[in-house]
Amino acid sequence: MKRRSFIKNAAALASVTILPSSAWALAKNGKLRTAHIGVGGMGGSDLKSISSHNMIEVTALCDVDTNSLAAAKKLHPNAKVFSDYRKLFDELGKNIDAVVVSTPDHTHAPASIMAMNMGKPVYCQKPLTHHVSEARAVRKLAEDKKLITQMGIQIHSFKEYRSAVSLIQGGIIGKVHTVRAWSPKNWGYDGPAPTGSDPIPNTLDWNLWLGTAPERSYKDKYYHPGNWRKILDYGCGTLGDMGVHIFDTPYTALALDVPKTIKTSCRKPTGFGHPEHNIVTYEFPGTKFTTGSLKWVWYDGPGAPNNHKDLDLPNNDKLPNQGSMFIGEKGRLLLPHFAYAKLIVNGKYEKIDFPTLENADHYHQFVDACLGKDETSAPFSYAARLTEAILLGVVANRFPDETLHWDNASSSFSESAANSLLGGNYRSF
Numbered sequence: 127m128k129r130r131s132f133i134k135n136a137a138a139l140a141s142v143t144i145l146p147s148s149a150w151a152l153a154k155n156g157k158l159r160t161a162h163i164g165v166g167g168m169g170g171s172d173l174k175s176i177s178s179h180n181m182i183e184v185t186a187l188c189d190v191d192t193n194s195l196a197a198a199k200k201l202h203p204n205a206k207v208f209s210d211y212r213k214l215f216d217e218l219g220k221n222i223d224a225v226v227v228s229t230p231d232h233t234h235a236p237a238s239i240m241a242m243n244m245g246k247p248v249y250c251q252k253p254l255t256h257h258v259s260e261a262r263a264v265r266k267l268a269e270d271k272k273l274i275t276q277m278g279i280q281i282h283s284f285k286e287y288r289s290a291v292s293l294i295q296g297g298i299i300g301k302v303h304t305v306r307a308w309s310p311k312n313w314g315y316d317g318p319a320p321t322g323s324d325p326i327p328n329t330l331d332w333n334l335w336l337g338t339a340p341e342r343s344y345k346d347k348y349y350h351p352g353n354w355r356k357i358l359d360y361g362c363g364t365l366g367d368m369g370v371h372i373f374d375t376p377y378t379a380l381a382l383d384v385p386k387t388i389k390t391s392c393r394k395p396t397g398f399g400h401p402e403h404n405i406v407t408y409e410f411p412g413t414k415f416t417t418g419s420l421k422w423v424w425y426d427g428p429g430a431p432n433n434h435k436d437l438d439l440p441n442n443d444k445l446p447n448q449g450s451m452f453i454g455e456k457g458r459l460l461l462p463h464f465a466y467a468k469l470i471v472n473g474k475y476e477k478i479d480f481p482t483l484e485n486a487d488h489y490h491q492f493v494d495a496c497l498g499k500d501e502t503s504a505p506f507s508y509a510a511r512l513t514e515a516i517l518l519g520v521v522a523n524r525f526p527d528e529t530l531h532w533d534n535a536s537s538s539f540s541e542s543a544a545n546s547l548l549g550g551n552y553r554s555f
């Protein structure tokens with residue numbers, strides 16, 4: 127395929143149209159024809175979950191690694207295979223009804239925006255985008271085109287998390303003033319950028335893997351697969367990875383929007399990897415479920431969280447490995463990732479009357495919404511705001527110990543140096 131000049135900035139990205147926007151129509155058999163971009167790793171799991179719906183016809187598979195592509199093709203022999211999503215849209219755009227994007231984070235917005243410009247509903251993995259400006263562009267496009275969308279935070283649909291939302295909103299601990307959340311996972315890298323290059327595996331198209339990201343030599347084990355999360359140009363560190371899942375419930379339960387201030391405690395920036403240990407403190411404007419403002423503190427990296435009296439449990443119980451603690455006027459609610467919540471009042475556990483809820487299938491919800499039979503619970507209108515809040519913390523980890531002030535209306539920081547990190551420099555590839 128002839129390399130086209132690609133994307134200059136997120137605004138231009140939102141206006142890229144490679145084919146006339148076409149209203150999608152289902153296959154003759156009434157099935158929803160899907161295209162899957164990124165079918166290894168989580169993409170393989172997304173493919174299985176979406177195609178387990180009996181009204182799905184998997185029509186196109188795209189991956190830059192032929193090993194992943196071959197494994198997916200085995201399961202869906204009738205699907206056409208591609209290594210370049212632009213070629214997929216060019217060739218097959220009129221024959222697909224919905225798109226699933228499960229690539230590394232830096233390709234989420236470029237691929238989703240291209241699909242949405244063609245009028246396609248999109249299921250995109252979390253975090254919705256790699257940059258704040260992309261989150262705003264993706265949201266606007268989805269809203270302007272009134273598209274069905276869903277971000278891949280499947281836990282959003284789990285009954286344990288939905289019941290916590292209902293308990294908090296029902297006032298079980300009164301108005302909430304603080305949430306502390308943690309993950310000891312380490313999707314950071316404190317070392318130097320590697321030097322030299324390794325031979326590119328003959329199964330991998332490295333140029334397409336890089337996509338709109340800056341040119342860089344291939345190095346084994348640093349990027350593909352999975353480890354790209356640790357690197358600034360492709361991933362969003364542990365906060366962007368686990369924070370999206372773990373913050374999702376507090377974000378919904380407390381009806382939060384974007385924060386006012388963010389301050390990160392972490393090592394000095396290296397210009398290459400995300401920090402391995404972060405404590406990120408946000409202040410959000412108050413809502414009807416919070417006191418005058420809401421403090422959210424995120425801890426990540428090995429050993430997280432740090433000791434804090436808010437996290438002491440009755441009977442000297444051990445904190446769950448990952449999760450969050452809501453601290454309100456009348457008590458605390460512990461929400462393990464992911465299990466039912468526990469109520470703590472005056473240092474003792476109290477019984478909870480949980481609402482009766484069933485698990486919803488996040489993937490089938492998207493398919494059913496495309497078929498006009500349901501609504502998605504994490505559409506881009508929601509997911510972009512949650513992602514923006516998370517990504518502002520990711521930006522803050524480039525300015526350790528400095529309080530950054532975010533202005534929602536102008537979509538900018540008062541600290542001008544931080545504004546240069548809100549968007550990407552897109553490479554033509």
Ligand SMILES: NC(=O)c1ccc[n+]([C@@H]2O[C@H](COP(=O)([O-])OP(=O)(O)OC[C@H]3O[C@@H](n4cnc5c(N)ncnc54)[C@H](O)[C@@H]3O)[C@@H](O)[C@H]2O)c1
Nearest residue numbers: 164166167168188189190191194228229251252278351352
């Ligand atoms: N919701 C969840 O629970 C969950 C869990 C794991 C990962 N994820 C998300 O899924 C996404 C993928 O993560 P992963 O762990 O599977 O990564 P990975 O690196 O293991 O797999 C990514 C796949 O996408 C392919 N790919 C890369 N660039 C591509 C491109 N331009 N076009 C087509 N294919 C491309 C790779 O070859 C690989 O098969 C990330 O956004 C991650 O945050 C979500």
